[in-house]
Each structure stands twice: as C-alpha cells, then as structure tokens.
Amino acid sequence: MNVPVPVTDPDDPRLADYTGLTDVALRRRREPADGLFMAEGDKVIRRALDAGYPMRSMLLTSRWAEAMADVAAATGAPVYLVDEALAEHVTGYHVHRGALAAMQRTPLPPPAGLLATARRLVVLEAVNDHTNIGAVFRGAAALGMDGVLLTPDCADPLYRRSVKVSMGTVFSLPYARLPHGPGHLDAVREAGFRLLALTPDPRARDIREVAAEEAGARTALLLGAEGNGLSARALAAADVRVRIPMAHGVDSLNVAAAAAVAFFALAEPRPEP
Amino acid sequence: MNVPVPVTDPDDPRLADYTGLTDVALRRRREPADGLFMAEGDKVIRRALDAGYPMRSMLLTSRWAEAMADVAAATGAPVYLVDEALAEHVTGYHVHRGALAAMQRTPLPPPAGLLATARRLVVLEAVNDHTNIGAVFRGAAALGMDGVLLTPDCADPLYRRSVKVSMGTVFSLPYARLPHGPGHLDAVREAGFRLLALTPDPRARDIREVAAEEAGARTALLLGAEGNGLSARALAAADVRVRIPMAHGVDSLNVAAAAAVAFFALAEPRPEP
Numbered sequence: 001m002n003v004p005v006p007v008t009d010p011d012d013p014r015l016a017d018y019t020g021l022t023d024v025a026l027r028r029r030r031e032p033a034d035g036l037f038m039a040e041g042d043k044v045i046r047r048a049l050d051a052g053y054p055m056r057s058m059l060l061t062s063r064w065a066e067a068m069a070d071v072a073a074a075t076g077a078p079v080y081l082v083d084e085a086l087a088e089h090v091t092g093y094h095v096h097r098g099a100l101a102a103m104q105r106t107p108l109p110p111p112a113g114l115l116a117t118a119r120r121l122v123v124l125e126a127v128n129d130h131t132n133i134g135a136v137f138r139g140a141a142a143l144g145m146d147g148v149l150l151t152p153d154c155a156d157p158l159y160r161r162s163v164k165v166s167m168g169t170v171f172s173l174p175y176a177r178l179p180h181g182p183g184h185l186d187a188v189r190e191a192g193f194r195l196l197a198l199t200p201d202p203r204a205r206d207i208r209e210v211a212a213e214e215a216g217a218r219t220a221l222l223l224g225a226e227g228n229g230l231s232a233r234a235l236a237a238a239d240v241r242v243r244i245p246m247a248h249g250v251d252s253l254n255v256a257a258a259a260a261v262a263f264f265a266l267a268e269p270r271p272e273p
Numbered sequence: 274m275n276v277p278v279p280v281t282d283p284d285d286p287r288l289a290d291y292t293g294l295t296d297v298a299l300r301r302r303r304e305p306a307d308g309l310f311m312a313e314g315d316k317v318i319r320r321a322l323d324a325g326y327p328m329r330s331m332l333l334t335s336r337w338a339e340a341m342a343d344v345a346a347a348t349g350a351p352v353y354l355v356d357e358a359l360a361e362h363v364t365g366y367h368v369h370r371g372a373l374a375a376m377q378r379t380p381l382p383p384p385a386g387l388l389a390t391a392r393r394l395v396v397l398e399a400v401n402d403h404t405n406i407g408a409v410f411r412g413a414a415a416l417g418m419d420g421v422l423l424t425p426d427c428a429d430p431l432y433r434r435s436v437k438v439s440m441g442t443v444f445s446l447p448y449a450r451l452p453h454g455p456g457h458l459d460a461v462r463e464a465g466f467r468l469l470a471l472t473p474d475p476r477a478r479d480i481r482e483v484a485a486e487e488a489g490a491r492t493a494l495l496l497g498a499e500g501n502g503l504s505a506r507a508l509a510a511a512d513v514r515v516r517i518p519m520a521h522g523v524d525s526l527n528v529a530a531a532a533a534v535a536f537f538a539l540a541e542p543r544p545e546p
Contacts, residue, residue, distance in 0.1 A: 139530050144520035172521060244537070247417035248445060257412050257533035260526060264517070264534045 002072040004065050004081040010089045014080060017102035018059050021160065022092035024130075028159060035105045037158035041097035042067060044168050048103050049075065051171035056102040061087060064098040077101075105158065111149055111176040115191035118146035120266060121220040123178070123188065123195075125234050127255070128155045132226060134165025135256030141169035143263035148175040149220070151184060185222075185237045193220040197230050197238035198262050200252045204241035211265045221262055226255045275345040277338050277354040283362045287353060290375035291332050294433065295365035297403075301432060308378045310431035314370035315340060317441050321376050322348065324444035329375040334360060337371040350374075378431065384422055384449040388464035391419035393539060394493040396451070396461065396468075398507050400528065401428045405499060407438025408529030414442035416536035421448040422493070424457060458495075458510045466493040470503055470511035471535050473525045477514035484538045494535055499528045 007015060017036055020026050031037050036056065039048040045068070049055065055077040060068055061084055072079045087095045114121065122140050127133055133155045140148060148157075154177075156162060157170040178184045189195060194217055196210060222238060224230035235241060244253065244261050253261065280288060290309055293299050304310050309329065312321040318341070322328065328350040333341055334357050345352045360368045387394065395413050400406055406428045413421060421430075427450075429435060430443040451457045462468060467490055469483060495511060497503035508514060517526065517534050526534065 135527065135530065138523065139526060141521040142519050142523035142526050143517075143534070167523070169521070169523060244416075245540070246415050247540075248414040248442070250411065250415035250440070250442060253412060253415050253533060254408070254529070256527070256530050257408065260530035260534050261416070261537045264537065267518070267520075 002076055002079060004060065004072070004079040007080045007082050008086065010086055014057070014078070015059065015082075015090050017056060018090050018100060020092055028156060031159065032105070032156060037103050037105055037156075037163070038160045039101040039103050039163065040095070040099070040160060042099055044163060045071060045099060045101045047168035047171050048101070048163075053106060053171070054104040056104050059087065059090075059095075059100040059102075061095070061098050068099055109174075109176055111178060111187060114147040114149065114174055114176055115187060115193075118174075119218050119268065120145045120263075121188070121193060121218075122148045122259070122263070123151075123185070123220050123222045124148060124154050125151045125222060125224050125230055126153045126228070127223065127225045128153060129226065129255075130155050130159045130161040131165050132255045133157055133159075134162040134170070136223065136259045137162070137166040137169045137173055137175075139256060139260035139263055141166075141173040143260060144267045145173070145221075145263050147173060149178050149188065150175060151178050152180050182233065185234070188220050189237075191218075193218045194240070195220050195222060195238045196266075197222045197235050197241045198224075198258065199229060199235065199241050199243055200246070201241060201243060204243035206245055207242040207262060207265045208245075210240055210242045214266060215268065219266060221266060223255065223259055223262075275349055275352060277333065277345070277352040279354045281355075281359065283359055287330070287351070288332065288355075288363050290329060291363050291373060293365055301429060304432065305378070305429060310376050310378055310429075310436070311433045312374040312376050312436065313368075313372070313433060315372055317436060318344060318372060318374045320441035320444050321374070321436075326379060326444070327377040329377050332360065332363075332368075332373040332375075334368070334371050341372055382447075382449055384451060384460060387420040387422065387447055387449055388460060388466075391447075392491050392541065393418045393536075394461070394466060395421045395532070395536070396424075396458070396493050396495045397421060397427050398424045398495060398497050398503055399426045399501070400496065400498045401426060402499065402528075403428050403432045403434040404438050405528045406430055406432075407435040407443065409496065409532045410435070410439040410442045410446055410448075412529060412533035412536055414439075414446040416533060417540045418446070418494075418536050420446060422451050422461065423448060424451050425453050455506065458507070461493050462510075464491075466491045467513070468493050468495060468511045469539075470495045470508050470514045471497075471531065472502060472508065472514050472516055473519070474514060474516060477516035479518055480515040480535060480538045481518075483513055483515045487539060488541065492539060494539060496528065496532055496535075
C-alpha cells in the first residue's frame with residue numbers, strides 16, 4: 001500500500017520537482033538537465049506511464065488521492081498530499097486538474113531507428129514554440145506520419161504545454177533529435193528519404209502534385225518555425241519545395257494548420273479499422 | 274488636416290469606445306450592441322478600412338501618430354493622442370501595437386447573397402471560441418472556401434481576438450448569420466448545396482471519397498465546436514457525414530486543423546496565379 005504523505009511546508013525539498021512551473025525560462029533549462037518532465041491531469045499521467053516513462057513522484061490534492069490510488073499502487077512512487085493553496089504556492093498556478101506527476105525522462109534514441117523503419121517522417125527545424133510543437137505532434141499522429149525528427153534548437157516535446165496541446169501524442173509518436181550543424185539532413189537522405197520542404201513560396205510545387213509522385217516512396221517533410229520558415233540551408237538541401245495552394249490573397253496558414261494539411265496530403269492509404 | 278487631440282483624463286467620454294478591452298464578457302455584449310468593433314495595429318486597421326468599415330476614432334500613442342497620419346487624413350475620424358500609461362489604464366492592457374481604432378459595424382447581409390453565388394461554404398454551429406472562429410476564417414480564406422455562415426450562437430468574428438487570429442480574413446471573406454431554431458439549414462439546402470457534416474465518428478465516410486464526388490457540386494461543410502461537435506439536429510440534417518481518417522489511435526484534431534484539412538480536401542482546382 002502506497003500511503004500518501006501529507007506535506008505542509010512549501011520549502012519541503014521533496015517538492016523540488018514541482019517548483020516554479022510557470023517560469024518557462026527556468027523550467028525549459030531545468031527539466032532536461034534534471035531528467036525530468038511534468039505530467040498534468042489523470043489522463044496525461046496515465047498516458048505517460050503507458051508509454052514507459054518511470055514516475056518520480058505525484059503531487060495530489062486530497063480529492064484526487066482516491067482517483068489516482070491505482071497509479072500510486074502500481075508505480076510505488078511517493079505521493080505528496082497538499083492542499084490547493086500549497087499546490088498553487090509551490091507551482092505558481094492554480095492546479096485545476098488536481099494531479100501532477102514528476103516523470104523521469106528516458107534516453108532519447110538516435111534517429112537511426114526511425115530512419116530504418118518509417119515511411120513518412122516530419123522534420124522540424126527550429127520550431128521553438130511549445131504550443132506549435134504540441135500541435136504538430138497531434139496532427140502528425142492523427143494523420144499517419146510515422147515519427148518526428150527535431151533539430152537541436154526545437155522546443156522540448158515533453159514540456160508541460162507541448163504535452164497538453166499534443167493530447168499526449170508526444171508519448172506515443174516516436175521522435176528523435178538530429179545532430180547540430182551542416183549536413184544534419186544527410187542521414188535522412190542516405191536512409192532513402194526524399195526531402196520535401198514546405199514553404200509559402202509561390203514558386204514551389206503544388207503539394208498535391210508532388211504527393212501523387214510520392215506514393216510508395218519514403219518521404220520526409222521539412223517544416224520551419226512560424227514567421228521565419230525553413231532556413232536557406234534546409235531549403236537548399238531539399239529535393240523539392242512544396243506549397244499548399246492559397247486563395248483569396250492569403251499568404252500563409254499557421255504552422256499547426258499548414259502541417260496538418262501537408263500530412264493529410266502526403267498520407268498513404270491505410271487499411272481501415 | 275486632421276490634428277490629433279491630446280487626451281489626459283482616463284474618464285474623458287471620448288475614450289468610451291476603448292474602455293475595458295480585457296473584459297471579454299463586457300465587450301462581447303457591448304460591441305455588437307454599440308455597433309462597434311476594435312481594430313488593433315497598423316495592418317489590421319488598414320485592412321478593416323479597405324473592407325469598407327467606417328472609422329469612429331483612433332487612439333494612438335505619440336510614436337504612432339505619424340505612421341497613421343495618412344489614415345487619419347483619409348478618414349477624417351477624430352484621433353486621440355494618449356501616453357502609454359493612459360492607454361493601458363483605459364484599455365486594461367499594454368497596447369504594444371501602439372494603434373487602436375474603434376470601427377463602425379456595417380449591417381450584416383442576409384445569407385441569400387452567399388447562397389446565390391458561393392460554391393464552397395463553411396457552416397459553423399455554436400463555435401463560441403474567438404480563437405477558433407479566427408483560425409477557421411484564416412483557413413477558409415486561404416484554402417479557397419467562398420464564405421462562412423454562422424449560427425446565432427457562434428462567437429463574433431469581429432471581436433478583437435478573432436480578428437487577430439484570422440489575420441484580418443474576417444474582413445475579406447464574406448459571412449452571414451443563419452436564423453435561430455429548427456430548419457436553420459433549410460435555406461442552404463434549398464439553394465442547392467449538399468450538406469456535409471464533419472465528425473470524428475468512425476462510421477462516417479472518408480472525406481477523400483466524398484470530396485471526389487463533390488467535384489462540380491455546391492457543397493456546404495458543417496463544423497461544430499471543439500469538444501461537443503455538431504448537434505444531433507445538424508447531423509440529422511446533413512446529406513452525408515464525413516470524417517478525416519485518423520491514425521495511431523488518435524481520436525480527433527483541434528478545430529482549426531480539422532477545418533483546414535477538410536477545406537483542403539474539398540478545394541476545387543483553381544487557376545494558378
């Protein structure tokens with residue numbers, strides 16, 4: 001029986017994993033350095049566990065202790081019971097989902113595994129917004145992409161906001177980090193992928209035409225950040241530049257919508273469930 | 274010459290249009306009632322004017338007076354010059370884009386015009402989130418839909434947040450309100466549109482198959498709110514229920530991404546620029 005431990009002192013060192021959750025700058029440094037990420041809410045916590053991430057501890061208010069008792073029993077991780085005021089004092093915000101878990105990161109696999117098995121990859125370059133990372137993962141998982149490769153300057157898919165926006169798909173869709181520097185796409189090409197760069201450039205080819213040519217091929221779709229788009233280097237490395245045809249003089253979609261449309265356009269017919 | 278009028282009293286009645294902009298509940302009641310909407314920032318103000326909305330007044334900080342002088346001259350509307358502290362005091366937030374305009378709403382046309390001319394319509398049911406309304410308009414404009422019909426319980430496309438997220442497309446893409454109550458879709462059907470209801474229901478038909486059948490037809494795509502989706506009444510009124518095929522066990526996309534994918538799937542080939 002894993003008995004929750006009441007904690008009343010906000011400076012209790014056992015709560016250290018949960019401090020300053022609203023300080024994005026602090027947390028984005030600290031969480032990877034400490035091998036830590038936060039899962040918030042019943043569903044997300046269970047999805048993180050199902051994906052194989054070990055639990056370090058849970059922080060619960062009393063009304064959540066019972067609902068999470070099975071998780072506490074299954075993991076054996078310490079459970080700290082706090083009142084709502086203390087939870088807010090420690091984390092910096094009103095924890096309206098009532099349950100927080102500090103999860104242990106696992107070593108990120110090298111890209112080789114994905115490069116060996118995937119047919120449809122997303123390559124994100126310098127996408128440093130947690131909301132956009134989460135939204136791209138959700139769309140990629142929903143629309144049949146097999147995995148995500150991220151340049152080192154992309155935001156963390158396991159950051160709390162990314163996890164939430166992704167609806168937990170950051171746990172289920174495989175991803176890996178590409179190496180720094182020039183030639184970072186070489187391994188993708190050498191693994192047999194055609195590199196498609198998504199751009200609003202009207203000189204690029206209509207993604208519908210290119211998608212038809214990609215049937216049966218292994219394809220990596222390169223996406224850049226909102227605003228800046230892909231780097232000149234990524235555009236130069238691509239085999240083909242593709243665009244989503246635009247109407248009414250609109251020049252772009254937001255990253256999440258553009259990514260979803262591109263994933264849909266590239267999706268291979270799948271057996272229906 | 275339209276000379277800016279310095280204002281230093283936050284209670285000056287000439288600033289009444291600009292008070293309490295962060296109070297969403299207040300503004301969503303007051304703006305339609307007062308025939309008013311807010312345009313924020315140089316680009317959005319100009320787009321609203323280009324779309325034919327009359328200007329009631331502008332509220333500018335000094336460093337924006339010169340940049341907006343041509344707009345002031347062209348409209349003849351009063352320009353109130355305030356310092357940043359006063360702007361923040363009146364509006365409730367830091368006006369980082371430096372220029373605000375109170376614009377006059379124009380009478381919304383009845384749906385008949387759109388129903389007579391459009392080939393691809395979006396019908397939004399009870400989408401009451403301003404961000405989602407803005408995102409749907411941006412996607413609809415970019416991806417070639419001809420206009421939007423909104424049930425009376427949809428959020429206001431001219432609310433500040435909707436305008437911003439839409440990138441100003443709420444000004445350029447025609448829209449109209451449907452009547453209240455049962456039979457609200459009758460006029461759409463009677464105008465010759467096939468009604469397609471977008472749903473995550475796995476029993477619905479793959480939108481790719483249905484889109485192929487819609488080539489040359491007049492099509493209205495019904496979208497519901499995040500979470501609740503379309504009402505039973507709307508689903509029953511539809512000619513066909515369509516779904517975006519989902520992978521990896523994901524059950525849905527967010528409204529903006531789902532809408533963008535559906536618009537893309539239904540887009541008719543257009544002459545390239």
